[in-house]
Amino acid sequence: MGSPPILEMNSVEIADSRLSGHGSVRGVEWSVAAGECWVVAGVQGSGVSAFLETAAGLRPATSGMLQLFGSPVMALHGDTVSKIRERVGFLFSGSGRLFGSLTAIENITLPLRYHCGLSMEAAVEEVRPLMEWLELQSVAGAAPSRLGRGMRLRVALARALALRPKLLVLDDPVAGLDSGQIRWWRSIVTSLSTGVPWLNGLPATVIVGTEVLRPFLSVGHRFALIDRGAFKLLGDSGGVLALAEEPVREVLGEAF
Amino acid sequence: MDPVRASLPVPVPLPTPTVVAALLESCAQRIREVTQTVPRLLAFTLITLGTLLTKAGHARGVMYPLLTQQLFRTGARLVPMICLLGLMLGLVVVGQSIALLQKYGAANLTGILLVTVVIRELSPLIAALTVLARVGTASVVELGTARSQGEVEALESIGVDPIHYLVVPRVIAFTVSVMALAVYLVLTTLLGGYVFAFTRGLPLTFTQYLGHVAGSLVWLDFPLLALKTGLFGALIGMVICYQGLAQPIRLEEVGAATTRTVTLCGIGCLLIDAVFVPLYLVL
Numbered sequence: 001m002g003s004p005p006i007l008e009m010n011s012v013e014i015a016d017s018r019l020s021g022h023g024s025v026r027g028v029e030w031s032v033a034a035g036e037c038w039v040v041a042g043v044q045g046s047g048v049s050a051f052l053e054t055a056a057g058l059r060p061a062t063s064g065m066l067q068l069f070g071s072p073v074m075a076l077h078g079d080t081v082s083k084i085r086e087r088v089g090f091l092f093s094g095s096g097r098l099f100g101s102l103t104a105i106e107n108i109t110l111p112l113r114y115h116c117g118l119s120m121e122a123a124v125e126e127v128r129p130l131m132e133w134l135e136l137q138s139v140a141g142a143a144p145s146r147l148g149r150g151m152r153l154r155v156a157l158a159r160a161l162a163l164r165p166k167l168l169v170l171d172d173p174v175a176g177l178d179s180g181q182i183r184w185w186r187s188i189v190t191s192l193s194t195g196v197p198w199l200n201g202l203p204a205t206v207i208v209g210t211e212v213l214r215p216f217l218s219v220g221h222r223f224a225l226i227d228r229g230a231f232k233l234l235g236d237s238g239g240v241l242a243l244a245e246e247p248v249r250e251v252l253g254e255a256f
Numbered sequence: 257m258d259p260v261r262a263s264l265p266v267p268v269p270l271p272t273p274t275v276v277a278a279l280l281e282s283c284a285q286r287i288r289e290v291t292q293t294v295p296r297l298l299a300f301t302l303i304t305l306g307t308l309l310t311k312a313g314h315a316r317g318v319m320y321p322l323l324t325q326q327l328f329r330t331g332a333r334l335v336p337m338i339c340l341l342g343l344m345l346g347l348v349v350v351g352q353s354i355a356l357l358q359k360y361g362a363a364n365l366t367g368i369l370l371v372t373v374v375i376r377e378l379s380p381l382i383a384a385l386t387v388l389a390r391v392g393t394a395s396v397v398e399l400g401t402a403r404s405q406g407e408v409e410a411l412e413s414i415g416v417d418p419i420h421y422l423v424v425p426r427v428i429a430f431t432v433s434v435m436a437l438a439v440y441l442v443l444t445t446l447l448g449g450y451v452f453a454f455t456r457g458l459p460l461t462f463t464q465y466l467g468h469v470a471g472s473l474v475w476l477d478f479p480l481l482a483l484k485t486g487l488f489g490a491l492i493g494m495v496i497c498y499q500g501l502a503q504p505i506r507l508e509e510v511g512a513a514t515t516r517t518v519t520l521c522g523i524g525c526l527l528i529d530a531v532f533v534p535l536y537l538v539l
Contacts, residue, residue: 058413085415097410100402111414114315114421159414 004070006167006205007032007055012064014054016047025051028064028231030224034166035203037193039220041213041251046226048209049093049171055207056090056169057081069166086115089160093171093209096156098144104155105131105140111162127162130198134158134188150181157188161198167205168192174215182215189219212253213240225251293498293520300498304427307419314420323425330391330426331433335440338386342441345382346448350374354453354460363460367472374445375469375477376536381529383438384488387430388521392496395426396517399500400510408501422501427493434489435482442481474539484532491524 009030016024024047032038042048053059054066057073066073068084098107108131109123118126124140131137134154144152153173160168170189174182189208195201208216213223223234227247234240240248350370357366399422402408411418450465499513499520 053409056413058409082415082417085413088413090413092406092410092413097406099407099410100405101398110318110416113318114414114416117315117317119317163414 003034005031005067006034006069007207008065008067009055009061010065012054012066013062014047014051015059015062016050024229025226025231026229030231030233032167032205032207034205035193037189037206037208037219037221038224039208039210039213039216039222040224040226041210042226043250044211047229048211048226051226051231052169052171052207052209053090056088056167057084058090086111086163087166089163089165089168091153091156091160091168091170091173093173093175095144095149095152096159098152098156098159100144102144103140104136104142104144104147107144107155108136108158108162111159115163127158130158130161133196133198150177153177164199165204167207169207169209171209172211173208175211186215186219189216193219193221211251213251214253217241296502297494297498300502301494304419304423304494304497307417308424308427311417311420311424319420319425322421323428326425326429327432330387330429331436334387334390334433334437337390338383338437338440339444341382341386342379342444343448343451345378345441346445346450347452349378350445350449351452351456354449355456355458358453358458358460366460366465367468367470370446370449370469371472371477372536374449375442375473375481376532377529379441379445380434380438380481380485380488381525383441383485384434384492384525385522387434387437387489388492388518391433392430392492392517392521393514395496396500396514397510399497400505400513401507403501403505404507404510418501423493423497426497427490430493430496431486431489434492435485438481438485476539480532480535484528487528488525491528492521495520495524 007030009028012025012028012030014025014028028051040048040051042051050059054061057066057068060074069087071080071084073081073084098104099110102110105124105127106120108127109118109120112118112123112126113120116123131140134157136151136154136158139147139151139155144155147155157170157173173185177185189206192199192204193206195203208220210216217237217240220237222236223240225232225234225247234243234248240252350373353369353373354366357363357369402422408418408422411421446465446469450460450462453460453465454462495517499517500510505513
């Protein structure tokens with residue numbers, strides 16, 4: 001018998017904003033197994049960000065059953081939710097939502113200092129391999145406002161990875177980036193899903209949200225589409241390319 | 257135009273029923289806002305108190321430097337300004353009062369006047385309003401901007417409790433700072449008052465001056481001063497965090513939130529002050 005899924009959604013309805021309470025994505029049936037790399041696509045405004053935040057346990061689902069690591073998220077409170085969140089890394093879209101009052105290294109080490117009680121020096125030493133892997137040594141002392149968007153996203157990725165999460169959710173990491181940076185992100189997602197020393201060589205479970213599928217066709221194991229409030233499973237990359245439906249063509253994008 | 261008519265004063269139009277109705281509606285709107293805000297603020301305060309108690313000592317490596325930084329920013333950095341304010345207040349208000357009392361042969365009232373005006377009323381309120389003006393408004397902008405840019409959600413995403421990380425250090429810092437700054441203000445105001453009396457050549461030695469003040473103080477003045485200033489500081493800290501953080505806010509709404517904070521804190525401090533008046537009257 002296989003291991004239980006990392007993430008499971010049954011008849012889940014996702015609210016389109018934290019306040020409205022109206023569902024933007026309805027009837028989601030989804031199961032993510034350990035070590036899988038999922039790519040969830042949707043055009044702008046389709047609700048991909050809200051969907052990913054709900055999947056990561058950051059916002060409540062309007063209805064249905066959402067389980068993370070076998071625990072129903074809606075029934076959890078306080079410290080238990082916090083413990084679940086420590087096992088999920090989340091990269092926000094845009095500029096990664098770094099803390100503007102902290103430097104890059106302070107942003108990256110904050111989870112370790114807060115949860116593991118490490119001193120600043122010990123935390124910096126701890127994340128040194130992560131910084132080297134993500135090529136961030138040169139910007140360690142910089143304030144987020146002095147960094148370009150691409151570099152801010154890398155710092156945000158390092159912060160999301162600092163606690164060595166089991167599940168990593170990346171919300172549109174390549175939007176607006178040049179082809180060189182897209183290639184960098186593709187290689188990073190590939191490394192994460194095959195296993196990197198920072199995560200003890202084990203493949204991470206990765207969910208990537210994107211407006212354009214093509215850059216991740218060779219990276220993702222499974223693909224899904226959010227289209228007009230419906231969550232559709234598309235299968236593997238071969239399946240995606242074989243589909244001729246207009247919504248799929250729309251998110252597939254130009255040949256990369 | 258007829259020169260006679262032109263020389264007549266322009267008649268001031270009387271408020272029309274529509275204007276009166278709009279004013280009443282505006283007042284009703286403000287009352288509705290306050291009645292909605294107060295219970296939410298109380299709930300937010302209880303949540304903060306719960307977090308303060310349950311997470312005391314948690315993540316010391318992060319929280320202690322944060323608390324020190326807030327204490328420096330809210331309290332220590334304001335000491336020179338408060339001392340200057342106290343000296344000027346002493347010269348202008350206390351010094352003149354002493355001179356007048358001496359002039360009219362009521363020097364025996366110096367002590368009770370100083371205790372009532374400086375220690376019980378003026379210093380706590382001025383310390384609180386100075387902290388609100390210098391640090392409070394900046395803090396609302398800082399927290400409101402952080403909230404509008406999604407930093408609260410970012411904290412939640414790494415499992416950090418935003419109340420613990422952002423609210424608790426600020427509320428502690430505001431409480432401690434207003435308490436401490438009020439003491440500095442009391443001391444420098446009294447000193448300023450004596451400097452004025454001394455330069456005017458009034459027949460009052462420093463020992464006599466301090467004797468008047470000490471003789472009019474009762475032991476309850478100390479805990480009441482601590483309680484009052486502590487409540488002022490805690491109120492300011494809570495209102496700031498509530499307006500900046502407790503509700504979703506857009507960047508363009510930060511300015512309005514700052515104005516609401518100043519209004520709420522001003523009214524709140526005066527209401528707390530009013531509660532203490534009956535206590536002081538029985539002392």
